[in-house]
Amino acid sequence: MKGKILDFNAATSQGVIAGEDGKRYNFNGAEWKSEGSASTGLTVDFVVNGESATQLYLDKTVSSASSKKIAAALLAFFFGAFGVHKFYLGYNKQGVIMLLTFLFGFILLGLPSIAIGIIAFIEFIIYITKSDDDFEQTYVTGQRPWF
Numbered sequence: 001m002k003g004k005i006l007d008f009n010a011a012t013s014q015g016v017i018a019g020e021d022g023k024r025y026n027f028n029g030a031e032w033k034s035e036g037s038a039s040t041g042l043t044v045d046f047v048v049n050g051e052s053a054t055q056l057y058l059d060k061t062v063s064s065a066s067s068k069k070i071a072a073a074l075l076a077f078f079f080g081a082f083g084v085h086k087f088y089l090g091y092n093k094q095g096v097i098m099l100l101t102f103l104f105g106f107i108l109l110g111l112p113s114i115a116i117g118i119i120a121f122i123e124f125i126i127y128i129t130k131s132d133d134d135f136e137q138t139y140v141t142g143q144r145p146w147f
Helices: 065-082 084-088 092-108 111-129 132-141
Strands: 002-009 014-019 024-028 043-049 052-058
Touching: 014 043, 014 052, 024 043, 024 052, 065 084, 065 092, 065 111, 065 132, 084 092, 084 111, 092 111
Parallel strands: none
Antiparallel strands: 002 014, 002 043, 014 024, 043 052
8 A cells, every 4th residue: 555654763663654545554664674764744555554653765756856956956057146046946935035145145245145055056056966855855845945
């Protein structure tokens, strides 16, 4: 069965999956069979065993990280100083910070604006060099707004 991890606590190695049948299943982290570790938001394929989920595998057929990764990288390259890539990834607060720093940076001889442009270019490089799964884990699922 397929489902999505709703919650996973790495300290206790316990989690909850919402199955496509509408039911919730508890699972133990020891049942994770794919590379990496289980985390909230991942789509998984699993076997139902009563009220529990066993033999959990990452469902790679559902991943849309590639399209989001390429779009975010291109936005960072062309419009990064305005924070457009941050807005695209859902980091509105960080997008506003980048936009305002760029716009008002010209008051201080443009140095803050140049710094924001450099940060955007570094993020472009990081986005391009990460694998699709790493990008998904870090910026989409993991909600990491900066580097």
